[in-house]
Amino acid sequence: MKQLFIFDMDGVLTETSEQHYLAWKETALKIGIEINRELNEKLKGISRMASLSTILEHGNKLNAYSEQEKESLATKKNRLYQEMITHFTKDNLFEGVEELFIKIKSKGAKIAIGSASKNAPMLIQNMGIEKYIDYVVDPDEVKNGKPAPDIFLKASEVLGVKVDDCVGIEDAEAGIEAIKAAGMLAVGIGKRDILSGADILLNHVKEMIDMID
Numbered sequence: 001m002k003q004l005f006i007f008d009m010d011g012v013l014t015e016t017s018e019q020h021y022l023a024w025k026e027t028a029l030k031i032g033i034e035i036n037r038e039l040n041e042k043l044k045g046i047s048r049m050a051s052l053s054t055i056l057e058h059g060n061k062l063n064a065y066s067e068q069e070k071e072s073l074a075t076k077k078n079r080l081y082q083e084m085i086t087h088f089t090k091d092n093l094f095e096g097v098e099e100l101f102i103k104i105k106s107k108g109a110k111i112a113i114g115s116a117s118k119n120a121p122m123l124i125q126n127m128g129i130e131k132y133i134d135y136v137v138d139p140d141e142v143k144n145g146k147p148a149p150d151i152f153l154k155a156s157e158v159l160g161v162k163v164d165d166c167v168g169i170e171d172a173e174a175g176i177e178a179i180k181a182a183g184m185l186a187v188g189i190g191k192r193d194i195l196s197g198a199d200i201l202l203n204h205v206k207e208m209i210d211m212i213d
Contacts, residue, residue: 001107001109001212001213002109002165002166002167002185003108003109003110003161003165003166004109004110004111004112004155004156004159004161004165004166004167005104005109005110005111005112005166005167005169006111006112006113006114006152006155006156006166006167006168006169006179006184007111007112007113007114007168007169008045008113008114008115008168008169008170008171008172008175009113009115009117009120009123009124010044010115010117010171011044011171011172011189011190012094012169012170012171012189012205013093013094013097013123013127013129013205014088014092014093014094014097014123014127015092015094016081016085016117016123017040017044019081019084019085020040020043020081021037021040021043022080022084023077023078023080023081023084024040024043024051024055024077026077026080027073027076027077027080028055028059030076031059031061031073032059032061033055033056033058033059033061034059035055035058039054039055039058041194042054043055044171044172044173044174044175045116045146045147045170045171045172045173045174045175045178046116046145046146046147046172046174047116047139047145047146048074048077048078048116048117048118049070049071049074050145052070052073052074052077053070056070078118078119081119082119082122085119085122085123085126086126087126088123088126088127089126089127089128090127090128090129092126092127093127093129094204094205094206095204095206096204096205096206096207096208096209097129097205097206098129098132099206099209100205100206100208100209100212101129101132102132103209103212104132104212105132107212110134110135110159110161111132111133111134112133112134112135112136112137112155112158112159113133113135113136113137114137114151114152114154114155114168115136115137115139115151116139116145116146116151117139118138118139118140120136121136124136134159135155135158135159137151137154137155137158139151141154142154146172146174146175146177146178147173147174147175147177147178147181148178148181149178149179149181149182149183150178151178152166152168152178152179152182152184153182156182156184163182163183163184164183164184166182166184166185167184167185167186167187168182168184168185168186168187169187169189169205169208170186170187170188170189170195170198171188171189171190171195172194173194173195173197176188176195176197176198177197180197185199185200186198186199186200187199187200187201187202187208188200188201188202189202189203189204189205190203
């Protein structure tokens with residue numbers, strides 16, 4: 001059995017993609033850019049600033065703003081998003097997540113959160129799962145975001161577990177690429193056409209419960 005399970009947050013443990021989408025959509029509209037759900041798929045799993053660059057490129061405004069202005073736009077988006085997730089509770093956890101965590105811990109394995117979102121600690125606390133988490137990667141403490149492997153390698157390094165003994169769980173293409181680049185087993189939660197690089201593909205994270213023996 002693997003000794004370290006590194007979970008993405010958004011779309012794996014809880015559903016926040018809609019909140020991300022609505023916050024980006026409102027932010028983009030204020031600068032005259034319209035985004036749709038198809039573009040939003042490209043934003044999953046990548047950092048806030050990378051998401052903003054994707055949106056600006058989509059709107060042919062990639063070079064229209066200074067770095068300071070881009071930081072301001074990203075901050076405004078994050079405030080909108082935080083307002084939407086402030087009231088998250090344990091009820092917002094996907095079905096089976098806590099049962100899965102309990103089973104992983106009962107086997108002596110560790111759990112880390114490897115999210116590109118800086119809001120992961122707030123969600124962890126709001127949903128009452130901090131007691132199961134051994135480490136949360138701070139995306140500001142790694143050089144490169146997903147699809148680079150840095151976030152997953154950071155968790156492995158800090159918790160002292162070899163990459164061969166790690167498994168990453170993701171719902172985004174960039175996340176799966178990051179896990180594979182780190183040399184870890186990649187579990188994809190979602191559709192095969194998006195997560196074709198995953199070693200194991202599941203429809204829902206709760207299906208992992210039967211994989212833990």
